[in-house]
Amino acid sequence: MRAVRLEEIGRVDLVDLDEAVAAPGDVIVQTIATGICGSDIHGYTGENGRRIPGQVMGHETVGRISGIGAAVDADRFPVGALVTVNPVIVPVEDADRYAGREQHDPRRRIIGVDPTIVSAFAERYAVPAANVVVLPELDNPLHAALIEPLAVALxxxxxxxxxxxxxxxxxxxxxxxxxxxxxxxxxxxxxxxxxxxxxxxxxxxxxxxxxxxxxxxxxxxxxxxxxxxxxxxxxxxxxxxxxxxxxxxxxxxxxxxxxxxxxxxxxxxxxxxxxxxxxxxxxxxSFTYPAKTFAEAARWVGEGGEVFDALISEVVAPERADEVLARLARTPDVPAKVLIRFSPDRADAEGAS
The missing domain is CATH 3.40.50.720 (NAD(P)-binding Rossmann-like Domain)
Known part of the structure; x- marks a missing residue:
């Protein structure tokens, strides 16, 4: 499968990786599109020290379920469902203690930040089912890639x-x-x-x-x-x-x-x-969000609205990832969010530029 990998500070490449494999409690997400976060840009340039060469970044995403682990309820997580992913992973044994404030768990892992996790700049990736939020069908599924930054704002x-x-x-x-x-x-x-x-x-x-x-x-x-x-x-x-x-x-x-x-x-x-x-x-x-706020942002986007169109400036193919990250690192004068689209989702969707 294809993935955009940070090869060295200041360079990403489109590479082939082994297929994502679901552990018993995991869901496999087929990526439609993933937004480029400011933290991804800082990781690309090495400014924040929170990304390392060899990792696959990306955490502002929308996709569809393409597979589930043996312990996942197929009725709750049906194959083909439109989904987004809450990037804040809390160990199962910490879930009750940090309920409502998951971002405070010192053992939390962040998809797109933790270098051991193949994240959403990949065609497919495995995530715990607890972090998957099933969405209603949207007129524009790309809006769901905005849920994560909207959760930050909320x-x-x-x-x-x-x-x-x-x-x-x-x-x-x-x-x-x-x-x-x-x-x-x-x-x-x-x-x-x-x-x-x-x-x-x-x-x-x-x-x-x-x-x-x-x-x-x-x-x-x-x-x-x-x-x-x-x-x-x-x-x-x-x-x-x-x-x-x-x-x-x-x-x-x-x-x-x-x-x-x-x-x-x-x-x-x-x-x-x-x-x-x-x-x-x-x-x-303020840093990230609790799970309830991420779910609130998902409901907000699920309500629909053309206003979200204004938050997306550009949609590019993964082959252009290095070019775009270099441009974003060089100048912030890009109106709004840039998305990397791995696959079209609708018959009438335009191809990535």
Missing amino acids: HAVHRVGVAPGQTVLVVGGGPIGQSCVLAALRAGATRVLVSEPHAARRAVCAALGADVIDPAGISIPEVVRGRTGGQGVDVAIDAVGTSATVSDAVQSTVLGGRVCLVGMAHPELSLDAYRISTEERVLVG
């Missing part, structure tokens, strides 16, 4: 407590920032502002309903206060993760406001602690 919105009637700033209008815009609006935010330097991404955020800001040569906190009657926003979400973006997020909130750090651009940050302590702001981190 968890961030839950963590920071976005409530109806509030104003929200999202710093960074890339794919996660775009998902955060939709998640904040879904939570009842009356206004979402987005700071994003790239015009194409600002256009996507504006189409999603955000009030966009070009941060070039300006003070984001001053602009935010100017657009909110001098008050600032109730909540800010940093979808970038640098010292400068955290500072903008903190300073753009009202006194007592809340900030969520979901971006992971830099592993270490400097922080104006007095802005947190003396002005009683709350700074929370």
Whole structure:
């Protein structure tokens, strides 16, 4: 079977691997398409140290069940069903202890991150049945590849407590920032502002309903206060993760406001602690999601909606994976998500470009 493998830092190749084999409790997923995550790009460039040569990455995916292990209930996981996969794997013996907070299990494994797991940049791969979410048939099955980033955004919105009637700033209008815009609006935010330097991404955020800001040569906190009657926003979400973006997020909130750090651009940050302590702001981190939030995102996409079309910029064949990853590493000025499609799913689907 074909798979896109990280051969060395800065290069992936399309290779042939042995067929995926299901353990008794596993499901074999036939990949339709898998999104390229920012963490995949950082793994490709070696920036984050969380990917190693020889592994098959990929965790934002949609596919169909092509086989099941001997212990899997065929009625719950019928062959041919449209599915997505929750990448957070918790050992069976830890399931009860970490129920509702699976991402806190120190023994968790992440599909697409753990180098021992052949992941979703492959035609077929084996995953525990507990991580497979069966979906309704969708008008556009590619939307299901957005469930994972939407789950990231929903968890961030839950963590920071976005409530109806509030104003929200999202710093960074890339794919996660775009998902955060939709998640904040879904939570009842009356206004979402987005700071994003790239015009194409600002256009996507504006189409999603955000009030966009070009941060070039300006003070984001001053602009935010100017657009909110001098008050600032109730909540800010940093979808970038640098010292400068955290500072903008903190300073753009009202006194007592809340900030969520979901971006992971830099592993270490400097922080104006007095802005947190003396002005009683709350700074929370957000990473992945519990299983219930992933299921919530799956239900959301299952409701359907053309809005999800705006979150997909490009669909490419796996033969172009190295070219595309190199381009994404070189410039972030790509409007939205890029998907690698391994197989068409509908008779009327266009071929991968």
